[in-house]
Amino acid sequence: MNDNFKAFYHCHCKQCQQLTGSAFASNIFTDPDNIEWVSGEGNVVTYEHPEREFSKAFCRECGSALPFVNKTKTSLIVPAGSLNEMPDIKPQANIFSSEEACWLKEGLEAKNFSGFPE
Numbered sequence: 286m287n288d289n290f291k292a293f294y295h296c297h298c299k300q301c302q303q304l305t306g307s308a309f310a311s312n313i314f315t316d317p318d319n320i321e322w323v324s325g326e327g328n329v330v331t332y333e334h335p336e337r338e339f340s341k342a343f344c345r346e347c348g349s350a351l352p353f354v355n356k357t358k359t360s361l362i363v364p365a366g367s368l369n370e371m372p373d374i375k376p377q378a379n380i381f382s383s384e385e386a387c388w389l390k391e392g393l394e395a396k397n398f399s400g401f402p403e
């Protein structure tokens with residue numbers, strides 16, 4: 286994957302909350318053909334919602350989120366956490382903030398531990 290990323294958004298929509306099980310999805314957008322699988326492509330499982338405009342790809346071996354081409358074939362969507370290296374692009378916006386998880390802000394302000402709480 287070349288580092289010519291076009292956008293980096295934290296999406297707070299309800300769909301992304303349900304797909305990730307978390308407060309938001311951190312997705313980087315690039316060209317649909319900007320990927321070369323080195324190995325493991327056969328382990329990619331893709332879920333596409335039958336009616337709505339969302340998809341999800343993950344590894345059948347370890348469950349990790351993986352890049353996928355969106356339904357309209359206009360972008361390769363890369364879950365930021367799936368990258369091994371720091372991308373050149375930084376998060377640019379929080380989108381669908383009107384649907385933000387009601388527990389997000391309190392969670393960000395909660396006490397931090399470097400591992401599990403003692």
Ligand SMILES: [Zn+2]
Pocket residue numbers: 296297298299300301302310381
């Ligand atoms: Zn979303």
